[in-house]
Structure formats: structure tokens, C-alpha cells
Amino acid sequence: HVVRNPYDIIATILLRKHGKRVPANQSTMGKVQIDSEVQRTMVQRFFKRMARPVAVVRNHFPVLDFPSEEFIANPTHSLKKLCSFLQVECSKSYFSDCSSIVHSAPSKTRNFIAWTENALDIIRSQSATFPFFKNYTYKY
Numbered sequence: 001h002v003v004r005n006p007y008d009i010i011a012t013i014l015l016r017k018h019g020k021r022v023p024a025n026q027s028t029m030g031k032v033q034i035d036s037e038v039q040r041t042m043v044q045r046f047f048k049r050m051a052r053p054v055a056v057v058r059n060h061f062p063v064l065d066f067p068s069e070e071f072i073a074n075p076t077h078s079l080k081k082l083c084s085f086l087q088v089e090c091s092k093s094y095f096s097d098c099s100s101i102v103h104s105a106p107s108k109t110r111n112f113i114a115w116t117e118n119a120l121d122i123i124r125s126q127s128a129t130f131p132f133f134k135n136y137t138y139k140y
Contacts, residue, residue, distance in 0.1 A: 003068060006109065020112070031113065036116040056131055064081065072106055120138060
């Protein structure tokens with residue numbers, strides 16, 4: 001389970017929903033204004049439809065977590081850990097091929113949204129209830 005900053009996941013969903021596509025590794029773009037009710041709804045929907053189901057699966061099956069930053073920084077090492085966890089053998093070319101398509105840096109799409117304080121508060125409080133989000137903040 002590759003874990004990404006929830007602020008970035010939600011920001012990406014909001015941007016795509018509004019036809020705004022941020023190219024990978026782009027660091028500059030104006031803040032997109034999105035209605036406060038749309039932000040609130042999308043944040044709640046994310047936790048209900050995406051984060052909670054992951055938490056349920058984790059209660060019934062073993063799950064190996066990778067912070068996305070760790071995976072991006074060293075995809076070959078992460079893939080080897082994953083293959084070991086799954087008890088499958090993979091070739092060097094598999095690791096090389098997979099690693100070659102991983103972006104060089106995480107996309108911080110949270111920086112492209114003009115967030116409401118309400119949306120940020122909900123993300124902060126909801127994230128705290130999921131152990132796999134424990135190390136993520138808006139600033140991180």
C-alpha cells in the first residue's frame with residue numbers, strides 16, 4: 001500500500017474534477033478557487049470511500065505500507081520489499097523497468113488549491129484516525 005499525503009490525494013481529485021491537470025513535478029501554478037461546499041463534500045467522500053475501506057482491509061489482511069516519498073526515492077528497494085512480502089520472485093529487469101517509470105519527486109498538488117479552513121480542519125481530524133496517515137500534515 002503506497003501511502004500518499006491525504007492533502008495531495010484530495011487536491012488531485014479536486015483539480016481533476018474541475019478540469020485542472022497539474023503536470024508531474026510542476027512546482028508553480030496559481031491557486032485554484034473551489035467552492036467551500038465542494039471542498040467539504042470531496043474531503044468527506046475521500047475518507048468514506050477511500051481511506052475507510054483501506055482501514056477495513058488492514059483489519060483482515062496483512063498490509064505492507066510504503067510512504068510515497070520512500071517509494072519515489074528508492075523504487076527498486078521498495079519493490080524488492082514488496083516482492084518479498086508477497087513471496088514472489090522478480091527479475092532484475094522487472095525492477096529496472098518498473099523503477100524507470102517512477103517520477104523523480106512527489107507531486108505536491110495541495111499547494112494548488114485555495115483551501116478553506118473548514119476543509120483543512122476536516123482533513124487534519126480525519127487523517128488522525130488512520131494510522132497510515134499519521135506522519136502527514138499540510139506542510140509536509
